[in-house]
Amino acid sequence: MIDVRNLYKRYHGPFGGDWVLKDVNFVIPQGVSVGLIGRNGAGKSTLLKLLARMDTPDKGEIITNSKISWPIGLKGGFQGSMTGRQNVKFVARIHGGEDRMQQIIDYVEDFAEIGKAFDQPMKTYSSGMRSRLAFGLSLAFDFDVYISDEATAVGDTAFKKKAKKAFRDRIGKSSLIMVSHSVGILQDLCQAGIWLHQGQAIWFDQLDDAIAAYNESTNT
Amino acid sequence: MKERSSLQVTLHVWYALFMREAMARMSGDRFGWTWMLLEPVAHIMLMIAVREFMGRIRFIPGADFIPYLIVGLMGFFIFRDAATRSMSAINANSGLFAYRQLHPVDTVIVRAALEGVLKTIVFMLLVVGAVFIGLNIVPMDPLRVIIAWLTLWLLGLGFGLVFSIAVTLVQESEKIIRMMMFPLYFLSGVIIPVQLMPHSVQQVLIYNPILHALESMRYGFFPAYRSIHGIELMYPMALSLGMILLGLMLQVRLKTKLMAQ
Numbered sequence: 424m425i426d427v428r429n430l431y432k433r434y435h436g437p438f439g440g441d442w443v444l445k446d447v448n449f450v451i452p453q454g455v456s457v458g459l460i461g462r463n464g465a466g467k468s469t470l471l472k473l474l475a476r477m478d479t480p481d482k483g484e485i486i487t488n489s490k491i492s493w494p495i496g497l498k499g500g501f502q503g504s505m506t507g508r509q510n511v512k513f514v515a516r517i518h519g520g521e522d523r524m525q526q527i528i529d530y531v532e533d534f535a536e537i538g539k540a541f542d543q544p545m546k547t548y549s550s551g552m553r554s555r556l557a558f559g560l561s562l563a564f565d566f567d568v569y570i571s572d573e574a575t576a577v578g579d580t581a582f583k584k585k586a587k588k589a590f591r592d593r594i595g596k597s598s599l600i601m602v603s604h605s606v607g608i609l610q611d612l613c614q615a616g617i618w619l620h621q622g623q624a625i626w627f628d629q630l631d632d633a634i635a636a637y638n639e640s641t642n643t
Numbered sequence: 644m645k646e647r648s649s650l651q652v653t654l655h656v657w658y659a660l661f662m663r664e665a666m667a668r669m670s671g672d673r674f675g676w677t678w679m680l681l682e683p684v685a686h687i688m689l690m691i692a693v694r695e696f697m698g699r700i701r702f703i704p705g706a707d708f709i710p711y712l713i714v715g716l717m718g719f720f721i722f723r724d725a726a727t728r729s730m731s732a733i734n735a736n737s738g739l740f741a742y743r744q745l746h747p748v749d750t751v752i753v754r755a756a757l758e759g760v761l762k763t764i765v766f767m768l769l770v771v772g773a774v775f776i777g778l779n780i781v782p783m784d785p786l787r788v789i790i791a792w793l794t795l796w797l798l799g800l801g802f803g804l805v806f807s808i809a810v811t812l813v814q815e816s817e818k819i820i821r822m823m824m825f826p827l828y829f830l831s832g833v834i835i836p837v838q839l840m841p842h843s844v845q846q847v848l849i850y851n852p853i854l855h856a857l858e859s860m861r862y863g864f865f866p867a868y869r870s871i872h873g874i875e876l877m878y879p880m881a882l883s884l885g886m887i888l889l890g891l892m893l894q895v896r897l898k899t900k901l902m903a904q
Binding site: 477478479505 | 739744902
C-alpha cells in the first residue's frame, strides 16, 4: 500500500516556481497496478520520482511499507560508455545482489534478448534495446512496486507481450505504477488510473474512467 | 531480497562504484595502466633535465635531489589528484542518482579512494624502482611516511568534498580550482626546496598545509634531512579532518540540490 498525503512539489530556479503538484492525495492499495495519465508537463514524472524517493516533496508525505523500484525510464541509470553487462553488474551490486550475480545476469540477458549487444557499450543501443534491458533488470529484483516512466512505450509487440506476462506471473505479489501515452499498454497492464490535472491528482478505480476523463478534458 | 542495514547498503554502493570507476580508469583510454606509472616518471625526468640545464645544482640539506623530488611529487600528486578527480564525480555520475541508495557524496568518496589506491601502488613501485637503480630512498621511519601519506590523501578527500559542492552548483569554479593547483605546486616545496627561499617567503609558506605534510614525509624518508623551523604534521591533519567534516555537512545539507543538477 502506498498512502500519499497532502503532497506538494515545486522546482525552484530561474524559470519560476509554480506548484507542479498541489495537495495531491491518494491511496494505492496493495497489488493494484496504476496508470498515470495527464498532458505533457502535468507532473507525471515528478510524481514518479517522489514515489521512488529520488526526490523529496516540499510538503506532505508518502507512507509505505512496500519495496519500490527505481524509476525505470529511458534516460539515466546507465553509463553509456559501459556495456550492458557491466551496467547490470553495477545495479546488481548496489542492490546487494553480489552473491546471486550470475542468476541476475542470466535473467536480464534472457529477458532483454538483445544478443551480442549485451556486451557492447550502451551508447550504441537503440531506445528499444535500452528499455528492454532496463525493464528486465528491474524485474530481476523482487520489488513490491515497479515504477515505469515510459519505459514500455518504445518496445515492440514482443517486448510488450513479455512485460505483460511478467506482471501476470506476479499478480498478487507485485504491481506497477506507470506513465505512458499509449493507451493500449496501460489497458494491458493496469487496473486503476490516476489523472493528473492542474496540479491535482484524481483517482479512478477503473483505468477506463480515467482515460475517458482525460480525453474529455483535451477535447474541450 | 534480504533486508540490509544502512551500513551494508553503503558498503555495497561503495563496492559497486569502486569497481565501476576502476574499470573506467583502466579501460578509459589506450594507455590505461601504463600512463599512470609513466606520467610521474616523465615528470621526474623532466624536472631533473630542467635542473641539469639550469646548471644550478643546489644542495638540499640531508637528502639527494632525485629522492627528494620523487617524494615531493608523489605526495603532491596524491593530494591534487584525489581533490580534482573527486570534485567532478557528482557531475560525472549524475545519471546514477536514479538509484536512491546512491548519494552524491558516495561518488566523491569512492573517486578519492580509487585515486588513493592507485597513487599508493604507483608510489611503492617508484620507490622500489628507485632503490633498484641505487638511489638513496629507503624510508628510515616508514610509519611517519605512511601517516604523512595518509594525511595528504585525507587533505585531498576533504578538499574534494568541499570543491565538489562548488563545482556541481557553479560549473565555472572547476576551471578556477584547477588553475589554483598550478601555483600551489610551486608553493608547496615540491621541486623548489623551501629551505632555499628567503625567510620572509618562508613565513608566508608556512601557512600552506601541503608543505607541512610533504616535509614531514621527507623527514620520514631521510634521517639527516633538515627543513625549515616549524614543520608540524598536526596542522594538515587537523585541517583535513576539519575539511572532511565541513564537506560532509555541506553534502548532507545540499543533497537534493546536488542531485538536481
